[in-house]
Amino acid sequence: MTEAEELALLEGRAIGPALEAAAAALTGSLIQWSLSGIHHRPGAGVTGIYAIRCEVSGEILNGFLCVTTRPVPGTFARSVRLHGPEGLPLLAWSHPNDPLLPDLDWACDARSVGPELFGVPAATLTTFGYRPMRRAVLRAEGAGETRFLKVLPRGRAAALYERHRLLLDAGIPVPQPAESPRRDVLVTRQASGTPLxxxxxxxxxxxxxPEVVVDLLERLPRAVCDLPARRPWSAGVHRYAGAATAVLPDQSERIKTLASRVEYGTRAAPAGPVVPTHGDFYEGNLLVDGGSITAVLDLDGLGPGHLIDDLACFLAxxxxxxCVDERYTAVPAALARFQRVFEERVDPTALRARAAGVSLTLVAGARNSGRNQAGGGWREGALQRLLVAENFLGPGRGPGPAAG
Known part of the structure; x- marks a missing residue:
């Protein structure tokens, strides 16, 4: 079954029998269900999150079930293996019992978090994001204090803690890590500033x-280059093109052409020297105050790379x-302002090609939210995102240097 067919299955009514079987094994008799979200990782399966209503011992309960097509070896508590159409293997679990995030159930339990973090009977919890089998971020409040909980796969929280310490010791503003009662949860204190x-x-x-952004990246300590390297987003352009094609199959030739132009542009123009990089550098990971950056968030991708890739990620x-919210009316002018400065620091052709590549990785994500917040359905949102990627390269029908 292709990824496009997996998407169609998990989004459609055909997943109903699998949900009924999963609910019967994990929670109770399924009364009602609806799709809450879709998470698609190119080459790594599709996961659906479903809001459910079940009857358990005569009581009506609400909750969430997750179903994934991703091959996940092993046996996990509160999960069940099923088969979909054409014998497609599926793994289902009741949230928050994520098979690869062993401490998510603790992080989602207010009566566990409250005593262990704040010494109070229960914390107030808010989920900021959940990417099945990858990570979850929650805000916990209690006793007048705030902590952020980042739940990670087994063994990764300690490495992320050390990344925070590394940057803090170098004078880079990042959230202060705190002692964590769970080994697979990074706990940080609230940082000051307004989201960019x-x-x-x-x-x-x-x-x-824009110079403030470049200056911060250039101040990252050299020790960052001793960390494991992660490929830049644009390096997986053809894989992400496949994901974009899965959600926009009628645009396949257009997407294929774009991917070829990105590949040509990234290879034909210089990337610059290997330097310390953030790895996922964009406005969502920056807090600011006036003209200063007060905190850099999400350090999972910290490692050796090229300055141009961090700048391209920011622009994309x-x-x-x-495309996400029509109220961002001042962004086109801001984009021109940042791009102009960035192109003075790195090769302009390479920057545009890599920004187009990062943009292409975001096309399939329009489907995740179900409806495009800027108006229209998710398909319109995906088409808008595709156009953004093309605009970085300018006119062109085939592989070749970016125009403009």
């Missing part, structure tokens, strides 16, 4: 200069904001 995304929404982040995500 909010500033961009208000006025295009007027007064926040910035350009996507109007």
């Amino acid at each position: 995304a909010q500033r961009l929404l208000e006025d295009g982040a007027t007064g926040f200069e 995500h910035l350009a996507m904001l109007p």
Whole structure:
């Protein structure tokens, strides 16, 4: 079964019998279900999150079931293996019993988090994000204090803790890590500042200069280069093109052409020297105050790389904001302002090609939210994102240097 067929299965009514079987094994008799979200990782399966209503011993309970097509070896508590159409293997679990996030159930339990983090009977918990089998981020509040919980696969929290310490020791503003009662949960204190995304929404982040972004990246300590390297987003352009094609099959030739142009542009123009990089650098991972950066978030991708890839990631995500919310009316001017400065620091052709590549990785994500917040359905949102990627390269029908 192709990824496009897996997407169609998990989004459609045909998944119903599998959900009924999963609910019977894990929770109770399924009364009602609806799709809450889809997570698609190119080459790594599709996962659906479903809001369910079940009857358990005469009581009606609400909850969530997750079903994935990703091959996951092993045996896990509160999960069940099923078969979908054509014998497709499926793994289902009741949230928060994620098979690869062993401490998620603790992080989602207010009566466990409260005593262990704050010494109170229960914490107030807010889920900021959940990517099945990858990570979850929650805010916990209690006793007048706030902590952020990042739940990770087994053994990864300690390495992320050390990344925070490394940057703090070098004077880079990142959230202060705190002692964690669970080995697979990174706990950090609340950092000061306003999300850069909010500033961009208000006025295009007027007064926040692009040079501040470049300066911070250039101040990352050399020891970052001793960490494991992670391929830049644009390096997987053909894999992500496949994901984009899965959600926009009628645009396959257009997507294929774009991917070829990105590949040509990234190979034909210099990337620059290997330097310390953030790895996933964009407005969502920056807190600011006035013209200064007060905190850099999400250090999972920290490692050796190229400055141009961090700058391209920033531009691509910035350009996507109007696709997400139509209120980002000041973003086009901000994009031009940041791109102009970035192109003075790195090769412009290579920057545009890599920004187009990052943009292409975001096309399939339009389907995850179900409906495009900027108006219209997810398909319109995906088409808008595809156009953003093409705009970085300018006119062109085939592989070749970016125009403009």
